[in-house]
Amino acid sequence: MARIAVLVSNPCVADARVIKMACAAAEAGHEVHVFGTLGSGAPSFENSGPVTYHRVEWRPLQVLRSRLPLRLLDFGPIKPVVSFLARQLVPYAKYGLFSRVFAKHVAGIRPTIIHAHDLICVKAALDAALLxxxxxxxxxxxxxxxxxxxxxxxxxIWVARLERQYGRQVAAVNTVGRKVGEVLAEHLGRNDLAVLYNSPLVGSCPRHIRGELGISPDVPLFVYVGKVTMGRGVSEVLNLLPKLGGAMFAAVGPCDDKTRELLQRQADRLDVGGRFRVLPALPFDQVVDYIRGADIGVISVQPITLSYRYCMPNKLFELAFANIPIISNDLDEIREFLEENGNGEIVDFEDQAALVYTIARMLREKERFIMNEAQLEHLWHAYSWEKQAEKLIAAYDRLLQAEPTCA
Structure with a gap:
């Protein structure tokens, strides 16, 4: 059994990837401690099932301003200048500042493996590992x-340099998709990256989306799953609803009150207020069961950065494991996934005429995109969380072959 420290730059109350990995490691018999930031009403220390959570206050601007020479200058009429300078420096200094706050706490539990999520955590992990x-x-x-x-x-330029430096020092690298992995491998000069897809845990849900909406099975329903905010394509898809007959559109995920009000006003202006709903987020292991029975799933990510163009988001896998036909914007690896599994189509979301036509046609032809038993078995063997967890535990085992001993 190893002692594993998991390091993440959020409170880790809803970070599905991190929580699933931590639980998988604990179920494999390892002692798991998650170190995150204090916030979201979560306690500073708690035991949640087999995983222990440690949360530490993280205020990078405050940490930076407390350091010399800024601390000596932080007074009187020059104070606003110092505040401005500190804010400009935080994006560059946050990696070292995060380490100053967290490394000693991580090293304090004497871990065998430190699993750092996202670049901001890697320096802290490397500094703790030295201890x-x-x-x-x-x-x-x-x-x-x-x-x-x-x-x-x-x-x-700064981020690229740091990631290359830290990424060559760590013992192992995981990422979320094959194409992201190819870019990252070239950037880091490594050929040993592992891909662990952000697949969902599939549990039961006591509620169901059609029941929540109060609609019968014959009402056409297309869904968006994920964070509901402006810029995620929800507003753009909502604009199409007047052209889609009696179809219902539901967005399922976290949404702030302001965004919910803006979207509902938009729906009312379009005279489709009764055919659009924002439904609250669910526990991450209940999403698949909750959305089963929807007719179409929409992935509206815009390829505005390379990270978005190559994304393999959890919403893709949630829709797939719910066996809901998927219509997605043209994103490289998602295109390959839909072609491989035969469960959806690609369309340019900027071409509204083509998008309306494709949604309408897929609502009529949805049976053609529903996976059969053999396809579902392939999906499970290639992409299920159970298979990703097996890869994670195997990666931990490889690190433990020459198990280090804490000083």
């Missing part, structure tokens, strides 16, 4: 250099 001779695994959730919104030019 206890642990092995570090970097989990790249996306292409850090190509995040959205895009980094300014100088920050992009």
């Amino acid at each position: 206890c001779d642990a092995k570090v695994m970097y989990d790249a959730h996306e292409l850090e250099v190509h995040r959205n919104p895009p980094h300014p030019f100088l920050q992009k």
Whole structure:
């Protein structure tokens, strides 16, 4: 049994990928500690099932301003200037600042493996590993250099340099998709990256989307799954609803009150207020069961950055495992996934006429895109979370072959 420290830059109360990995490691017999930031009303320390959570206050601007020489200048009329300077420095300094806050806490539990999620956590993991001779695994959730919104030019160069430096020092690297992995492998100069898809845990849900909407099985229903906010394509798809007869459109996921109000006003202006709903987020292991029975799933990600163009989002797998036909914007690896599994079509979402036509046709021809037993078996063997967890545990086992001993 190993002691594994998982390091993440959020409170880890809803980060499905991190929580699933932590639970998989614990179920495999490892002792698992998750280190995250304090927030979202979560306690600073708790035991959640087999996983222990440690949450530490993380205020990078405050940490930076407390350091010399800024601390000596942070007074009187010059204070606003210092505040402005500190804000400009945080995007460059946050990696080292995160380490200053977290490395000592991580090293304090004397881990064998430190699993760092996203680039901001890697320096802290490497610094902690020096204190206890642990092995570090970097989990790249996306292409850090190509995040959205895009980094300014100088920050992009800085991020690329840091990721290359840290990514060559760690013992192992995981990422979320094959094409992201290809770009990252070239960037890091490594050929040993592992792909662990962000597949869902499939549990039962006591509720059902059609029941929540109060509609019968014969009402055409297409769904969007994921964070509901402006810029994610929900508003653009909503604009098409007047052209889709009596179809219902539901967005399922976290949504703030302002966005919900804006979308509902838009629906009312389009005279489709009764055919659009924003439904609340569910526990991540209930989403697949909840959305079963929808007719079409919409993936409206815009390929505005390379990270988005190559994305393999959890919503793709949630829709697939619910066996809902998928219509997606033209994104490289999603295109390959739909061709491989025969469960959807690609269309340019900027071509509204083509998009309306494709949604209408797929609603009529949905049986053609529903996977049969053999296709579902292939999907499970290639992409299920159970298979991704097996790859994760195998990666941990490889790191443990020469198990380090903490000083």
